[in-house]
Amino acid sequence: MLELKNICYRVSTPEGDLDILKNVSITIPDHKLVVFTGPNGGGKTTLAKVIMGLVQPTGGRIIYNGQDVTDLTITERARLGISYGFQQPPRFKGITVNDLLQLSAGSEKLSKDRCCQYLTKVGLCANDYLDREVDVSLSGGEVKRIEIATILARHSDLMIFDEPEAGIDLWSFARLTETFEQIHREEQSTMIIISHQERIIQLADEIVVIAGGQIAHRGTTEEVFPLILADTLGGCPVLNKKEGVSE
Ligand SMILES: Nc1ncnc2c1ncn2[C@@H]1O[C@H](COP(=O)(O)OP(=O)(O)OP(=O)(O)O)[C@@H](O)[C@H]1O
Numbered sequence: 001m002l003e004l005k006n007i008c009y010r011v012s013t014p015e016g017d018l019d020i021l022k023n024v025s026i027t028i029p030d031h032k033l034v035v036f037t038g039p040n041g042g043g044k045t046t047l048a049k050v051i052m053g054l055v056q057p058t059g060g061r062i063i064y065n066g067q068d069v070t071d072l073t074i075t076e077r078a079r080l081g082i083s084y085g086f087q088q089p090p091r092f093k094g095i096t097v098n099d100l101l102q103l104s105a106g107s108e109k110l111s112k113d114r115c116c117q118y119l120t121k122v123g124l125c126a127n128d129y130l131d132r133e134v135d136v137s138l139s140g141g142e143v144k145r146i147e148i149a150t151i152l153a154r155h156s157d158l159m160i161f162d163e164p165e166a167g168i169d170l171w172s173f174a175r176l177t178e179t180f181e182q183i184h185r186e187e188q189s190t191m192i193i194i195s196h197q198e199r200i201i202q203l204a205d206e207i208v209v210i211a212g213g214q215i216a217h218r219g220t221t222e223e224v225f226p227l228i229l230a231d232t233l234g235g236c237p238v239l240n241k242k243e244g245v246s247e
């Protein structure tokens with residue numbers, strides 16, 4: 001179980017202090033699929049990075065399986081079973097797709113067949129990709145899919161995917177959603193998926209809408225989806241104000 005308690009993240013900017021996350025508290029039980037969604041700049045990626053340890057919160061605690069992990073490093077959290085797939089994955093010159101998959105799998109040496117299974121789940125063929133370097137020669141969608149395959153190979157207890165749909169073609173995306181569905185059905189892992197995609201939102205046990213650094217809504221798809229639609233159909237708040245449209 002993951003518990004976020006009063007998470008705050010404040011940065012200093014030339015214009016003064018800026019609160020990116022404002023007192024975010026949430027509990028995510030094991031084996032649930034929780035979708036974080038909400039407007040651009042709302043704080044979703046920052047919250048995911050706080051969980052993984054890539055960003056140190058300026059307030060609050062992170063409790064994972066009863067242990068306070070707030071002061072642990074990324075590596076220590078990874079060893080406890082947390083993994084995170086970047087919204088924009090990094091590239092690794094000189095490291096092949098096979099190297100990355102083997103690193104992710106840990107002590108288990110993956111056979112070519114196993115590598116092939118992970119790559120197939122993201123719509124890639126092992127014969128074409130295993131020996132490719134994860135460098136700039138790969139397209140954005142290819143790097144994204146390879147990164148997701150490495151997370152699948154890791155079999156973490158808590159997998160965080162940051163906009164897995166970004167840059168991925170419709171065919172690979174359909175296969176990927178099936179994979180998420182299967183992991184969820186078989187209760188293999190807890191998943192936090194940051195997404196704007198209705199298809200992924202529909203898979204969620206719980207949707208958490210993050211806006212302005214806070215939890216704006218949370219609940220089941222049935223409860224929250226109509227609220228998201230109402231928010232997005234409400235128009236631009238700045239323009240509405242200028243035009244004297246009442247909210
Ligand atoms: N170190 C920082 N300094 C200044 N602003 C920051 C910093 N880190 C994040 N922000 C701002 O905080 C806000 C939240 O960013 P974040 O990446 O978490 O949003 P997001 O919800 O993931 O958005 P998107 O849907 O576009 O991916 C953004 O406005 C971003 O510019």
Ligand SMILES: [Mg+2]
Nearest residue numbers: 044045046087
């Ligand atoms: Mg983001």
